[in-house]
Amino acid sequence: MPDALSESVYDINYKNLYDVGYRGLIFDIDGTLVPHGADTTEKVDALFTEIHNIGFKTLLLSNNSEARISEFNRHIQTEFIPMADKPDVRNFHKAVERLDLPKDQINVIGDQLFTDIDGANKCGLANILVKFLMHEDETKIGKKRRVEQLLLKVGKIFKIQQRSPLQHQIKETDMTERKPLSERYPKLYDLAVKKETAKRHIQDLKGRKKFAQHRQKLKLPNVVHTVSSYLIKKGPGIDPVLQTNKADNIDLAASKIDGIVINPGEEFSFWKLVGKINKKNGYKDGRVIVNNQVQAGMGGGICNLANNLHLLVIHSPLQITEFHAHSDALAPDQGERKPFQNGTSVSYNYVDYRFKNPTSQKIQICLWVADETLYGELRSEAAFPWKYHLEEENHRFVKENGKYYRKSKIYKVTEDATTSKEIDRELLLDNRSEVMFDYDLIPEDQIKSE
Structure with missing residues (x-):
């Protein structure tokens, strides 16, 4: 539509x-x-x-x-x-x-x-x-x-x-x-x-894509990138029950993906592996974004899992084929500002997160929750000749028509793994995210005028 x-x-x-x-x-x-x-x-x-x-x-x-x-x-x-x-x-x-x-x-x-x-x-x-x-x-x-x-x-x-x-x-x-x-x-x-939802099912049938389905406990030997994310947020207006439920939802969904192997030419689909999010499948009410508002909703927190997947993928040669964004200003930054700590959106099944393996070797994703923290690893059969990092430019908060927005440009930088020479710089996101937390918590030194 x-x-x-x-x-x-x-x-x-x-x-x-x-x-x-x-x-x-x-x-x-x-x-x-x-x-x-x-x-x-x-x-x-x-x-x-x-x-x-x-x-x-x-x-x-x-x-x-x-x-x-x-x-x-x-x-x-x-x-x-x-x-x-x-x-x-x-x-x-x-x-x-x-x-x-x-x-x-x-x-x-x-x-x-x-x-x-x-x-x-x-x-x-x-x-x-x-x-x-x-x-x-x-x-x-x-x-x-x-x-x-x-x-x-x-x-x-x-x-x-x-x-x-x-x-x-x-x-x-x-x-x-x-x-x-x-x-x-x-x-x-x-x-x-x-x-x-029905339209996506039909598209997948017509497309005849080869989706990754094989999961294995044995981890591939080379670690490409790792992520970790503490799942329980605290602060004014944050419901602790919804936070706990969020962690449970992420743990359940992560278990459906953990160990998945993406063979050369195969495509990864978040929803093909996670399946439907409902009470029958063990999910609970967590924090979701509906009509640009944070509220309680079934399976809340799943976007956090998708976002950590996104962080793994953009630090690799994997090719993103479907990505949807929501605000990455859901809560104040805790500690040093890191781009893409939030902002990936998924909703069964037509708002998916997908990527393809264009390389000549198998790639594996490992995800697990321990001590209220989500851990993720991207693994491969051998090391790649490139390394990757993110750079965020001109980060600031701007007031527009009575609302505050986080603005910045986020780049994926590809370097030669041996010489560290920059090979490519790709603009991943021209960020404009509505602030969803108390405006009083925005650092004053980060508020700029356009």
């Missing part, structure tokens, strides 16, 4: 999008900018002039021919990719490379759920669905359009609320004044969740 809806490309507040961190826009053409097959207009050309003046990079991604797009682009003069075969993700990835921007700085704008939005979601790109444009003499819509309209009535109930920066982009609409749709229509929310 889309992250946000807009009546048209002209009703999107592009300045707000730029202000919250987006720098690239990928546009569909037919049905989005003009009716199907129509030529560009002065209004379209003026829109792109405005967007470029704001500072955006743009790209046209269309299933149409190169001749058609070249003619349409004669005044706009932007990057374009023809015959994109949307929703196939290959040309979405190609578009990201052309824009030369991190994924979290790019937004896809289109009129079709099954091509523009589905492809953007598969590629992990933010997206906006606009109302499709028709020629003046058109009165009927196709079957696919009718299915899309039905899905929107149900599916948007939950998905529109997922990425908070997008809540500011629909012109003249203050979504914060009303309760989230998931609270106003809980039955439809449940239906939307079931739809997304």
Whole structure:
């Protein structure tokens, strides 16, 4: 489902999008900018002039021919990719490379759920669905359009609320004044969740991916990286019972993953191993984030486990194929600030954490809980010729519209294991996390003005 809806490309507040961190826009053409097959207009050309003046990079991604797009682009003069075969993700990835921007700085704008939005979601790109444009003499819509309209009535109930920066982009609409749709229509929310769960099962069956399934007690000999995380947080407003339950939930889920071996070419799926989170399977109420609020919920704390997995993976040559983020400012930092101590989101089964083993050797994950601490090891058959560390730049807290946000840029640095020479520096996250704890606990020396 889309992250946000807009009546048209002209009703999107592009300045707000730029202000919250987006720098690239990928546009569909037919049905989005003009009716199907129509030529560009002065209004379209003026829109792109405005967007470029704001500072955006743009790209046209269309299933149409190169001749058609070249003619349409004669005044706009932007990057374009023809015959994109949307929703196939290959040309979405190609578009990201052309824009030369991190994924979290790019937004896809289109009129079709099954091509523009589905492809953007598969590629992990933010997206906006606009109302499709028709020629003046058109009165009927196709079957696919009718299915899309039905899905929107149900599916948007939950998905529109997922990425908070997008809540500011629909012109003249203050979504914060009303309760989230998931609270106003809980039955439809449940239906939307079931739809997304079923959709993921179908995608996995069609994809024919080879998921890691083999677990073994014998540990592989080489330690690539280790993590540890004390699980019990204390402080004002923190329920000790929910903290204990969180530790129990993590212990149970970790036992489902401990010892898993990811063979070369295999993909790891958090939910394929952990399974459903419910009382029947032994889980309890812990702290969860719902509609950007921390509250009690079944299986609370599982995101903490996923986050420690993420820390293991980003210190290795493993390739992340699916990652979802929530605020990493859930509680004040304890001791020295370390990036990615929080922030990984999972929800059965459609918000998954996945990665692939592109190396030529087996890799193993070991996870266990002892003394209220989660321990993790990433192991391999032999040492890799690279080593990895994280660097966080320009960390600070900023006040925006009465709320505080943690901001920073987090990089993964790859070095030669022998010489320590830097080989690569990858921007993993352009962080903008709403602070979820008491503002009085924010260190004053870390509060900056933009």
